[in-house]
Amino acid sequence: MTLTLRWASGMWRPAATLVLMAGLTASVWPLTEVSAQGELPATAAAAPEATVLFQSLDLDREGTQWQLTEELLARVGLPDALDLWEEAILEEGAAAGDFTEADLDALLGGEMAIVVTPQAVERAAAKFASRHERDAAPDAADATPLAQSRNPGQGVAAILVPGDPDAAWSYVEGQFADLAAELDVELEEGMYGEAELLAIARGDRAATPATDSDDPMAEWMDGFDLHSRGSLVAGRAGDYIIVGPHQADVTGIVDVVDGTVGSLADSDEAQAVAAELPTDALSFTYVDGQAIIDALGPELAAMLQSQAPQMPQEAWGGRFGFAISADGPGFRFDTISILSPDVIPDEMLVENDPAVAAAAGRAPAGTFAFQAGRLPETAYASAPYLLAQAVNDAVSGVEQADGHAMMNVPTPEEMEEEIATASATLGFDLAADLFDLLGYEFIAFSSFPSINFDSFGIDAVAAVSTTDPDALAETAVKIAALIDRSGAGVDVSTRTVAGDTVYVVTGPEMEGAPAVEFGVIEDQAVISLGGGIEDLTTEPAASLAQDPQIQTVMGLLPGEYYQVGYLDIGQAIDSIVMLMGVMGGMDMAESAATPVATASGPENIRALGAVAFQEDDMTGASAILYIAEP
Numbered sequence: 001m002t003l004t005l006r007w008a009s010g011m012w013r014p015a016a017t018l019v020l021m022a023g024l025t026a027s028v029w030p031l032t033e034v035s036a037q038g039e040l041p042a043t044a045a046a047a048p049e050a051t052v053l054f055q056s057l058d059l060d061r062e063g064t065q066w067q068l069t070e071e072l073l074a075r076v077g078l079p080d081a082l083d084l085w086e087e088a089i090l091e092e093g094a095a096a097g098d099f100t101e102a103d104l105d106a107l108l109g110g111e112m113a114i115v116v117t118p119q120a121v122e123r124a125a126a127k128f129a130s131r132h133e134r135d136a137a138p139d140a141a142d143a144t145p146l147a148q149s150r151n152p153g154q155g156v157a158a159i160l161v162p163g164d165p166d167a168a169w170s171y172v173e174g175q176f177a178d179l180a181a182e183l184d185v186e187l188e189e190g191m192y193g194e195a196e197l198l199a200i201a202r203g204d205r206a207a208t209p210a211t212d213s214d215d216p217m218a219e220w221m222d223g224f225d226l227h228s229r230g231s232l233v234a235g236r237a238g239d240y241i242i243v244g245p246h247q248a249d250v251t252g253i254v255d256v257v258d259g260t261v262g263s264l265a266d267s268d269e270a271q272a273v274a275a276e277l278p279t280d281a282l283s284f285t286y287v288d289g290q291a292i293i294d295a296l297g298p299e300l301a302a303m304l305q306s307q308a309p310q311m312p313q314e315a316w317g318g319r320f321g322f323a324i325s326a327d328g329p330g331f332r333f334d335t336i337s338i339l340s341p342d343v344i345p346d347e348m349l350v351e352n353d354p355a356v357a358a359a360a361g362r363a364p365a366g367t368f369a370f371q372a373g374r375l376p377e378t379a380y381a382s383a384p385y386l387l388a389q390a391v392n393d394a395v396s397g398v399e400q401a402d403g404h405a406m407m408n409v410p411t412p413e414e415m416e417e418e419i420a421t422a423s424a425t426l427g428f429d430l431a432a433d434l435f436d437l438l439g440y441e442f443i444a445f446s447s448f449p450s451i452n453f454d455s456f457g458i459d460a461v462a463a464v465s466t467t468d469p470d471a472l473a474e475t476a477v478k479i480a481a482l483i484d485r486s487g488a489g490v491d492v493s494t495r496t497v498a499g500d501t502v503y504v505v506t507g508p509e510m511e512g513a514p515a516v517e518f519g520v521i522e523d524q525a526v527i528s529l530g531g532g533i534e535d536l537t538t539e540p541a542a543s544l545a546q547d548p549q550i551q552t553v554m555g556l557l558p559g560e561y562y563q564v565g566y567l568d569i570g571q572a573i574d575s576i577v578m579l580m581g582v583m584g585g586m587d588m589a590e591s592a593a594t595p596v597a598t599a600s601g602p603e604n605i606r607a608l609g610a611v612a613f614q615e616d617d618m619t620g621a622s623a624i625l626y627i628a629e630p
Contacts, residue, residue, distance in 0.1 A: 040265050040274045041284055043113035043159045046240050046253050049262035052291045053116035054270075056284045059108045060163075065282050068326035075627050077601040098178065103171045109163020115253070120155030121295035128300070153248030160241045169196075169236045172243075176200060176234060195237040195254040199247060269338070273321035276336040276620065281323040290317035290340060329556050330627040333610075336620040349614045350374050350440075352560040359443050359564070360545035364535055367544045368448035368571050373563030373612070375440040375464075384430040385415045388422035395425055428478045437472040438525060439465030445535070445544070448571045455512035461532030463524040473520040476503065480518075497521055498537055553609035553626050561611035569625075570606040577603055599630045 041056035058065050066082070073081045086104065093099025162168035176198045180187035188199040235242045235250040237257040244250045255261040264270050270286050277284065318339040325332045339349075351374075359372035410418070423429045446460035466472045480503040484492040490507035502519040510516075514530035526533060544550060550566055610623035 039279075040270055040286075041111055041113065042161055043111050043240075044265040044270065044286075045263050046159050046237075046242070046257050047113065047115045047264040048117055048252060048256050049264055049267050050118055050291065051115050051264045051286075052118055052121055052288045052295065054113060054264055054286045056111055056113040058280075058282050059110055059112055061108055064280050065326050068328070069282065072326055072330065072627050074600060075604050075629065077604075079600065098175065102167065106164040106167035106171060107160070107162050110161035112161070113159045115157050115159060117155040117252070118291055118295040119153060121292055122297075123155060125296045125300050153246040153252065154244070155249065157242055157244035157249045157253050159253060160243075161239055162241060165236070165239045165241070168241055172234050172236075172241060173198065176232075179232075192235065192251050192254055193258055195235050195251075195257075197233065197235045197247070197250065199231055199233045201231050269319045272338055273319050273336055276338075276618065277321050277323040277334050278325045278332070281325040283322075283324040285320075285322040287320040287322075289320060293317050327624070329624060331625045333623040333625075334620070335622075336618060338618050349617075349619060350376050350562045350612075352562050352613055352615075354560075356562060356564055357554075358545070360550065360566070361543045362443060362536065362540075363445040363544040364540035365542035365544055365547055366447065367445045367566075368568050369566070370445040370544055371563070371565040372443040372445075373441075373561070375442060377440065379440065380435040380438060383435050384419050385410075388419040388430055391422040391425055392418060426478070426482060428475050433471070433475045433478075437466050437468050437475070439467055441465040443536075446532070447530075448568075448575070456514070457530060458514055459528075459530040459532045459535055461526060461528035461536045463521075463526045463536060465523055466520065466525050469520050469523050472525055473501070476501075476519050476525075479503075497533055502526075502533060549607055549626075550609070553607050553624065554611075556624050556626070557609055557611045557622050558613050558620075561613040563612040565608075565610040565623075567608040568606075569608055570603070573602050573605055577601075604628045604630070 043056050044054065047054050060066060061082070070079075070082055073079065089104060090099070090101055093103070160168065177187055180200050183200065185201060188197075188201070190197045190199070231246055233244055233247050233250045235254055237254045240253070240257055242250045242253045244253075252261070256263045264286070269288065273286055274284070318337045320338075321336045323332075323334045325334070353374055356373045360370060362372075363370050419430050423431075428434065442462070442464040444460075444462035447458055449456065449458040451457075480492050480494075483490065483503075483505060488507075489509055490505050493504045493506070495502050495504060497519070498521055500519060500521045502517050502521070505516040505518075516527070516529060517533055518525075518527040520526070521533070521537065526536065528536070544566070549568070549570075553566065554564070604627050605625070606628045607626045608623065609626065610621060612619070612621045614620070
């Protein structure tokens with residue numbers, strides 16, 4: 001049975017198509033488009049102003065985003081992907097006998113959103129802290145969902161603005177009636193102001209359908225307690241259709257639509273985030289970090305902060321936005337973070353650096369993966385403790401327990417003790433002799449790996465600046481000695497590069513694989529594979545910066561940034577397509593040998609480029625999956 005049919009035959013069947021829009025749309029398009037967001041999505045007008053997580057999905061098949069998506073899919077050899085997706089849904093609906101093309105047309109054409117309020121976070125925090133399945137639940141003796149005036153709800157709801165509200169509501173009514181009959185319970189109908197409500201009480205009066213453990217949606221729905229004293233409620237308020245696990249979840253949205261409760265669309269914070277993201281997007285997500293921290297409570301918030309003690313709690317409390325969109329050159333991913341005004345910018349922000357743009361000139365032409373830029377000053381805050389844990393676990397042979405590890409967050413004194421124990425084992429102080437000596441400028445790049453039957457080849461290097469090269473070089477000596485006496489069956493030798501000592505790790509187990517090298521060269525700590533160090537220290541005859549493709553990709557992204565990344569995906573795809581052609585006797589092998597865009601096929605997926613930037617009290621990142629035109 002397919003995922004869609006499992007949904008349709010399960011407890012969430014009355015809202016199957018609504019959830020399907022969220023689940024399948026996200027899986028079909030893991031990407032979105034870019035242009036300044038003039039306003040929040042339409043469904044934001046129905047979300048409470050206190051919403052902590054809001055995600056909207058564009059369901060307008062005739063809209064710009066779907067049309068661009070179809071063009072991009074055709075460019076990679078999937079011209080009929082959306083039509084086939086629709087046909088599959090209709091075939092499954094026909095087999096189930098409860099979903100037609102008219103139903104799909106009614107439900108699509110607009111927008112859908114998932115709304116999470118502070119109440120959901122509070123309930124999750126209480127459940128986590130107490131290790132109970134639920135902190136609070138409706139009493140089984142309560143008559144019906146509509147009579148549960150004290151029901152606190154779950155704090156989660158789905159909102160749909162359908163293409164045809166009347167036809168869409170008729171479909172929901174039919175689904176609710178069918179489910180009530182299947183469960184042999186009464187379908188309860190009522191009003192809340194001007195809104196129509198439908199409710200199905202579950203609890204002990206309804207048999208619990210079997211849960212398919214292979215269905216991730218079913219597992220997710222289990223968290224709503226629909227199998228035990230739960231319910232399913234739908235409401236219609238104007239052009240909005242709302243579905244939630246309890247009456248309070250639905251009526252809370254109705255109050256917003258009626259104007260008795262403020263909406264997210266009126267939130268200055270949400271508007272500020274939306275203004276920095278594309279206007280048209282397949283998916284838009286807004287997260288109120290400060291509201292989540294407040295809902296978690298001081299104890300859990302302190303646990304989170306203990307994982308990064310040098311990072312102020314305000315840093316967790318910004319407002320965040322994420323948009324996925326389709327654009328002419330490919331699929332875009334854009335994120336924005338507006339920090340709390342209480343945060344000191346110098347502690348959290350990394351200034352854009354024009355020098356980062358020139359870093360690609362240090363990588364040779366043909367580089368497969370490249371990244372360079374600056375790190376925030378808090379980059380190594382937790383590194384000594386985390387590495388100390390790994391070292392101590394390896395020595396003791398006892399692995400850290402999973403599960404409720406966060407419930408046993410160490411005190412600063414315990415963290416210091418852990419670091420001291422590992423430092424004694426290693427023979428140097430993890431903080432003072434290693435991480436405290438690292439700077440914040442870095443560069444890393446790699447060739448595409450070559451693999452044959454008896455060897456693996458790659459040239460890769462990563463380098464980071466250091467505040468005291470001589471002191472860090474002494475630490476490198478100790479690390480080399482530690483590896484040499486570890487009994488791991490490897491040999492450690494040395495060679496000189498630019499007057500500095502580089503340690504070379506080889507061994508019988510590494511035969512056919514490139515040597516691992518590390519050391520301090522001039523003012524950088526370096527680790528490499530194969531000829532990576534030579535690539536770093538030798539000016540290339542032709543550099544990555546001169547490649548027309550990276551110039552094209554970077555021209556599609558913001559021009560000022562502090563980090564940059566580039567992945568020449570075309571090298572991997574060309575190799576895969578050629579291999580498929582050779583193995584399958586296909587004619588694709590000859591065309592794949594030359595990395596140029598074809599009329600239609602995966603070879604047109606050429607690169608992924610990304611930058612991270614900051615402006616005033618705002619940080620952001622922008623990436624594009626570049627799909628070349630034929």
